[in-house]
Amino acid sequence: MAGSLVTTEADPGSADSGTVGTREQLECGRLDAAAGSSIYISGGTQGTAGSGESIVNVPYYRSVAGDDAAQELLTQICSFPQIIFYEDRNFQGRHYECSSDSADLSPYFSRCNSIRVESDWWVLYERPNYMGYQYILSRGEYPDYKHWMGFNDCVRSCRSYPYYRGGNYRMRIYERPDFAGQMMEFMDNCLSVYDRFRYRDIHSCQVMDGYWIFYEHPNYRGRQYFLRPGEYRRYSDWGGYNSMIGSFRRMRDF
Structure with missing residues (x-):
């Protein structure tokens, strides 16, 4: 990962002007924050990256010099981001590093042709405000948009979800x-809705346990729809354009 700039800023009114170093220095414990200082990794909404540069979107944290717990927290910060978007294939070109939900990614990149997911589940959307095609990604590398079953190179918003730690998966369609x-109630994957349910359409569903993915066609193909525990009274509630669902599976089975 690129060596993004790390800056510590003292509290207002302090004579300490802060410390500047690299992400690697901080992660290795070679960059000490002054007592009571704030620390952040440059980028995010602070500015716009040029070609090949890295924008990092992480929250501010407090730290105390010499505090082992604080240093551990700073090391955790350096494990961010959780997802990296690249404008070109094979992880090339301008890229944006993200660690939280974003309703509009358009200020950070104009297209998305490859992605690295470092942790958590991510649901990507073709349009801002979590609209359009959905793509569900787990940890791994995606060298072009076909690897996440993308229909195009447009990614305009995203949401993250922690790994589901429960042991049960249950859903009624x-x-x-x-x-x-x-x-019909399911607790496992379904390669063909018609073969098991005898219908080609699902108009409503109740998710009791776990995260699930609906697919437009059998064998986990076509449009994807992410479902978490809750009630979905009509197909528009999960973002569907129609009621046709050909297959579905638990998110743990990627």
Whole structure:
């Protein structure tokens, strides 16, 4: 990862002007923050990166020099970001490092052709405000948008979800809206909804446990829809354009 600039700033009114160093120096314990200083990694909304530069979006933290717990926290900060977007294929070109939900990524890059996911699950959206095509990514490397089953190189918003630590997965699907009609409960993956449910459409569902992904076609192909525990009274509640669902699976089974 590129050696992003790390800066510590003293509290207002302090004579200490802060410390400047690299991410690697901080992670290795070679950059000490002054007592009561704030620390951040440069970038984020602070400015715009040029070609090949790195923008980092992380929150501010407090630290105390000589405090082992604080140093451990700073090391954790250096493990950010959790996802990196690249404008070109094979992790080339301008890139943006992100560690939190973002409703509008358009200020940071104009296109997205490769991605590295370092932790957590991420749901990417084709349009701002979590609209358009959805793409669900787990930890790993995606050298071009076809590797996340993308329809194009547009990624304009994203949300992160921690790994599901529970052991149970349970979901009920319904033939009609508002939990009406034929119902079937699932606790495992389904390669073909029609083969098991005898319907090609799901109009509503209830997710009791775990994270799930609906796919437009059998064998986990086509449009993707992310579902977390909750009630979905009609297909528009999970972002669907229609009620056709061909397969689904638990998010742990990537």
